[in-house]
Amino acid sequence: MQKVIIRETQNPSILKFEFPDFITKSQNFEFKNIDETAQSPLAKQLFYLPFVKTVYISGNFIAIEKFSIVEWHEVKELVAEQIETFVDKGGKILNTEDSDNKKIPVTVYSETTPNPSVMKFVASKMLTKTAVECKNIDDSAVSPLAKELFRFPFVKEVFIDENYVSISKYEIADWIEITQEIRSFIKTYIEEGKTIIDETQIVKTANHEKQQEAYFDKLDAISQQIINILEEYVKPAVQSDGGNIAFQSYDEKEKRVKVILQGACSGCPSSTFTLKSGIENMLKEMLHDQEIKVEAVNG
Template sequence: MLSSFTNAVRRVNPLQRVSPYFKTSSFIRSLFISIKETPNPDVQKFIPTPSMSILPPEFGHTMEFSNEKEARASPLASKLFEIPDIKSVLLGDTYICVTRNDGVEWEYLNPSVFHTVLDISYFFSTPDHQPVVLKPEEIPEDPNDIKEGDSEVICLIKELLNTRIRPRIKADGGDIFFNGFDVDKGEVQVRLTGACKGCSSSSVTLKQGVEQMMRHYIPEVKSVINVENDDTPEVRAAKEKAEKELQKDFEDELASAIADEMKKMKKSKNG
């Protein structure tokens, strides 16, 4: 995904004035927040400088929170969701992506986001040992990890995603996850998050970028499609099952109604 970035930098007071909980042997004078625009105008990328670890490595490359309930696992994301008109939050290793609701101006949101990001107590341990993300055992594993039992083709797909495709998409404030591979169709299913989710250029990225690269390196791949969280194979199967059950119920009720009507007509005729 190609984009041009514009930066906005804001200087704030020394860190010891931002949070009484900041403890480190290396004294940092000032903290800066860089804002990078992404290809999706509803998503902005906030990068603290000097660089500091936001999402611990044990939680993977990125973690997205789409609502307040999901954000309970992260004190930082939870605080960001207290800001009105925040639609989703994505935490990266050294950055944060914030998605706004439709019709909201960044000029209105940025001061509140700055204030929350600059609360250094959410980046470092507090006296209560409150980390950025809670309960690591409840966090799902990265779908892009190569697992025992993965076929050779799936291993190649995941390796290509992680080494060649994912870094480029992450640079624009998004992420891409392996969702499945249809052997018969040669179809790779992926899920886009962050700035790439809902972005008008995401289809171009998939077809002219991801799909071309996949087909070039892996002959078994014929196409790449994006599936939303509510459009996974499992969800589609459940929907199809529900539709079939509804259709059967309708047909049974129709047959019963026709039978009742025929009985009434026969009784009326005999009478």
């Protein structure tokens, strides 16, 4: 009988189920829903569990991210037993012929951003549900793709969100000289099925904590309104420019909203104007409070 070992990860929503031997040697797989599981009969089976959010297969383990409707201590033994039973009955973890011979068809195109130091590379598939910002190679443990990009001497920072990668460059190179090289590299990397974001390595930093539903529920009503406004009206606009904005805090006494600028927004010459003339005015109008002030903690 195949015995799997259950291991915790730095992300409390994700557990690893390790096998004694490698189940895949050259590729990593990420399945975000049952429609993506053509390459993995086991992943398809796991998605019938209502709490399974994402399935990762790499090396000698299967990692599973759960929805918050259950706690791992309630279901982890059940999941381990289901994996063991599936394998013992001859079920395939991966359709090896498909995974070895087929590349993932993907297109990648580049877009300029309001920040002249940043170029946005947009893929035809979802890359991550969790925004990740890597300021240098030491920050890139969470993203093997970012780590590889930092091997280019002109790459300064990497920001990955949804279906795009924003890259900040040093001044040693012009975009006209390097854009095609980066675009081709990202396209090949994705097509080869390599890991873009290793969700098991996401450290529970304060910024990551703020992306979770449990954090939102603990906030006061005004802070919740601010987050909803940012999510609905502001984020789509800044994401289209290769950036992101994240709520940091709201001080009720000072009427001060603090936000974090990421990707192309970080260090952008027009970010101050956007904050004051755009976001601040929007919050004043929608919250019916002309004393609201907005500032970027990293602006």
